[in-house]
Amino acid sequence: MKKYDRNKMRQLFLGSKERRGILPTIALYVILIGLAFVFLYPLLYMIVNAFFSPDDLTNPSVTWIPTKLYFGNFVQAYYTLDFFRSFGMSVFLSVVPSLLQLISCSLVGFGLARFEFPLKKLWLVLVVATFMVPTLVLRIPRYLMYYYYGMLDTVLPTILPAAFGQGLRSTIFILIFFAFFSSYPQSFDEAASLDGANRFTIYRKVALPAASGAIVLCLLFSFVWYWNETSDLSLFAPNIFTLPQQLRMFSTKFSDLYGSEGAMAGGESVRTLNSSIELAGTMLSILPTVILYLVLQKQFVESVERSGITGE
Amino acid sequence: MSKNNKLNTGSTIQRRNAISGYLFLAPWLIGFALFVAYPLIHSIVLSLNEVLLGPDGIEYTWQGFFYFDHAWNNARDNFRGALTSQVSMICYMTPVILVFSLLIALLLNGKFKMRAFFRGAFFMPVIIMSGPTISKLLTQYTVNFSDGAPLLYDFLASLPAALSTPVQYVLDNLVLIFWFCGVQILIFLAGLQQVGSDLYEAASIDGAGAWEKFWKITLPHLSPLILISAVYTVIDVANYSRGAVVTMIDKHIFNQQYIYSYASAMSWIYFLAEALVLVAVLLIFKFFGRKATRE
Structure with missing residues (x-):
């Protein structure tokens, strides 16, 4: 009787084959919460500090909880970021390249997966090899090329490479489409072509609908990566301001807008004042993608699971 | 060519496959040439030559490995x-x-x-x-x-x-x-x-x-x-x-x-x-x- 109880307790706490016990469960949650805290600490810090009023910032007793909800930082950050215009530019420079990237990468993936042609191996190797070339090496000659064709400070340096399968990390998308299009049987194509479909129709009507997982992955990840791209943009189009670009120039823009006030206040208070406003600006600039992510979280995560990367 | 069509169906299909394949690959090939291959070569040229931006375009003066040496050894x-x-x-x-x-x-x-x-x-x-x-x-x-x-x-x-x-x-x-x-x-x-x-x-x-x-x-x-x-x-x-x-x-x-x-x-x-x-x-x-x- 006693022994039986001990066994039962043991199972309850340490777990059995069928279910996890209480102790491992607690350990799991403690580790996960701890890790998630470290992952998200900068974001928590940002959210809290963005609501600090100037008084809270100078008050040493206020570290985590603001005394009142203060939205002044956001107002100033909103004007500094020129939010609506930058937001529109960000949307444009993320949606258009993502769609172009989707079209070009799926076409190339289809071509490589469904046809036999000379030098195919070479092109496949080169597709992978382009991923390994650091963007840094290509930056200067590309700059000169855009300069020569008068494309600097336009949206073309962002859009054109995407249209020709050389956008941000397009290798990944080409390979994923390649894997998707290689995995369905050739007889589908043959049946469609007996029905009189040409090859482009097969791509559009048979292949693409079967690759919805790859399409979702390509669109979501391209969007996010294009949204966050700044290093090429700041060289090729320094006067095109997306939200991250505005954030990069935040302090300059801020002193342009609020210059006289900044000069008047002077000293310690200006710097601390700026840190809260800067964080409010950071928060505003990442808010659109965060909202998108909260809505589409499941698609983001599951698109990777269904990407065929595991090679089933 | 069309006379031999019946005998050559295999190779015709192959050729048609090759053409279609290259058509689908075309965007990437153009992109590769324009945005990767050419810039790579140009980058080598730039690293070995002095660049002068004149009114008629770029002028190059051969410098050999001077810039590599300078990058590596300049304290x-x-x-x-x-x-x-x-x-x-x-x-x-x-x-x-x-x-x-x-x-x-x-x-x-x-x-x-x-x-x-x-x-x-x-x-x-x-x-x-x-x-x-x-x-x-x-x-x-x-x-x-x-x-x-x-x-x-x-x-x-x-x-x-x-x-x-x-x-x-x-x-x-x-x-x-x-x-x-x-x-x-x-x-x-x-x-x-x-x-x-x-x-x-x-x-x-x-x-x-x-x-x-x-x-x-x-x-x-x-x-x-x-x-x-x-x-x-x-x-x-x-x-x-x-x-x-x-x-x-x-x-x-x-x-x-x-x-x-x-x-x-x-x-x-x-x-x-x-x-x-x-x-x-x-x-x-x-x-x-x-x-x-x-x-």
Whole structure:
């Protein structure tokens, strides 16, 4: 009787084959919460500090909880970021390249997966090899090329490479489409072509609908990566301001807008004042993608699971 | 040609396949020529020549390996120092990122409440990670271990530098390293879901513990994905916009004295260094792969 109880307790706490016990469960949650805290600490810090009023910032007793909800930082950050215009530019420079990237990468993936042609191996190797070339090496000659064709400070340096399968990390998308299009049987194509479909129709009507997982992955990840791209943009189009670009120039823009006030206040208070406003600006600039992510979280995560990367 | 049509149907189909294949490939071929092949060659030309932007276009004067020599040996810019620091950053961060991602994927690979929440939280940084966001969030306001755990730092200082430098680096950049893990975690999670539960059951019947199951079943199944993630991580970290070499090259593109050429030479040295790291990664995986199959 006693022994039986001990066994039962043991199972309850340490777990059995069928279910996890209480102790491992607690350990799991403690580790996960701890890790998630470290992952998200900068974001928590940002959210809290963005609501600090100037008084809270100078008050040493206020570290985590603001005394009142203060939205002044956001107002100033909103004007500094020129939010609506930058937001529109960000949307444009993320949606258009993502769609172009989707079209070009799926076409190339289809071509490589469904046809036999000379030098195919070479092109496949080169597709992978382009991923390994650091963007840094290509930056200067590309700059000169855009300069020569008068494309600097336009949206073309962002859009054109995407249209020709050389956008941000397009290798990944080409390979994923390649894997998707290689995995369905050739007889589908043959049946469609007996029905009189040409090859482009097969791509559009048979292949693409079967690759919805790859399409979702390509669109979501391209969007996010294009949204966050700044290093090429700041060289090729320094006067095109997306939200991250505005954030990069935040302090300059801020002193342009609020210059006289900044000069008047002077000293310690200006710097601390700026840190809260800067964080409010950071928060505003990442808010659109965060909202998108909260809505589409499941698609983001599951698109990777269904990407065929595991090679089933 | 059309006369032989009946005899040559095989080769006609082949030819039609080849034409269609190249038609589908055409956008990429154009893009490759314009945005990769030509810039690569141009970059070599730039790094070996002095560039003069005249009214009739660019003029080149042959300089040989002067800019490479200047980048490598000029003490003022200390390119070698930046290169060392960035390459060691890649070498320290890659294994840590892979191990962290694998651990987190293992923790998340089960059924429990709030799994979706944690999975979402660990992937979150990918959504917001841009150069400016990192510089605003991770450089000024990050967790500082030296205040919280001075003992840890005293202990580290007592270790030989070869050991303490990487550990210190990882601790100092812990959040940044975590933020590089998002995609890898998802890749590993997807891989873990593919390992059949029957294998684990069979292993349990044979008396294998969790530890043995991990080394004998999980890891071998994941090894191709680990290689993919390793290559992805090296490239991702190498292109990180706030790395020492990347910022230095960006700064020197419009160098007054050696416009374009100096930065091009630096970028080629960096390219070679990155290629060496990738080769090392492949060799390590080959070595361990052979060892695993021998066992």
